[in-house]
Amino acid sequence: MKKNGISKSVVKRLPRYYRYLGELLNAGVERISSGELSKRMNVTASQIRQDLNNFGGFGQQGYGYNVRYLREEIGKILGLTETHNMIIIGAGRIGRALANYPFDKYGFHTIGIFDRDPELKDMEVKDLHVMMNEELPSFINSHHIDIAILAIPKESATEMAPFLCENGIKAFMNFSATDLNGILPKDVIVEHVHLSESLMKLSYNLNLKKTDDDDVS
């Protein structure tokens, strides 16, 4: 299959293309050259042409890309033409913030939020009520769930993730500070959001810059 031939780095850039093209559409732009898109996205024009050629190339020489068409095609590749149901595991601050995050506009709907703490039971979060972890198997069984968001500490995540897989979950967005290595079936997809590690990268670059500045002075 052609799709399988897309490299990870291209896939990583597709959501950005999708976002930029959406902004262009909102601004009433219907056609754009790879050169203009390149300036906006801070990617070289040849990179853009190469990336988009992966999907058969949507542009015409000297005429540019049809913004709406290109966005729709990238949306199809990203699977955004279908809606996705999600559950959130953990009704702490991060879980509740994510329940209120506007993922809906890309078709990602949170239809359940769960916690183990009886004190949080039935607590209102957006248009949902917190359910208890014990209710997970029957909930997963009676709803089509695509993605589980793990908004729990790593100790709980290493217990909950395999449990959720046994109950049929195939994809995770993981906010806990563990990679879940070796404890999940091979076909399960995990996207990690390690917030502390993002700060460490910032810190590395700050440190690097400081050393450079010292060298100069």
Added chain:
Amino acid sequence: MKKNGISKSVVKRLPRYYRYLGELLNAGVERISSGELSKRMNVTASQIRQDLNNFGGFGQQGYGYNVRYLREEIGKILGLTETHNMIIIGAGRIGRALANYPFDKYGFHTIGIFDRDPELKDMEVKDLHVMMNEELPSFINSHHIDIAILAIPKESATEMAPFLCENGIKAFMNFSATDLNGILPKDVIVEHVHLSESLMKLSYNLNLKKTDDDDVS
């Protein structure tokens, strides 16, 4: 400088090494071979040796790595031996969740949270009280701030980020759905956390898997 020679992909892996080594220390492990570390981290042993050789190589053939020493050295490279002060821009759900996130354990201290909404003024968030955006210049001027976390919508972010730079901020952790391209001075460091894009990557992989499964059946 040697440090400048470290590739981006290695830097990206360093926080993971740091995290794993911390877990090993907590578990009482003082020495580990690249082979064992490789199994835990799901990275090849030769990759690990290569990565760590970037920093002079902390291991001894047939003897393994000294976990504490290696973690300390990586911590130094990541700039984690110093503490970092942060401010959070936006006291909505994401901003408040981040204020309560345990970044402190890596030396990242949130010392101020700001919003433009007068109704949020003085609201208690962890051990802080929400300040108004107007107070930012004097606050930044009287405190040493290393990092500003942008927990605001993109329209506000494109206004606030340049304003914060003018007032001396040099690094951002950016949760807003914009790359801030072309509007910040070149020496400013930005680490993006685009949550919707993480979901799109998941969606792409789910879609890909479904197509594969269909092919098989």
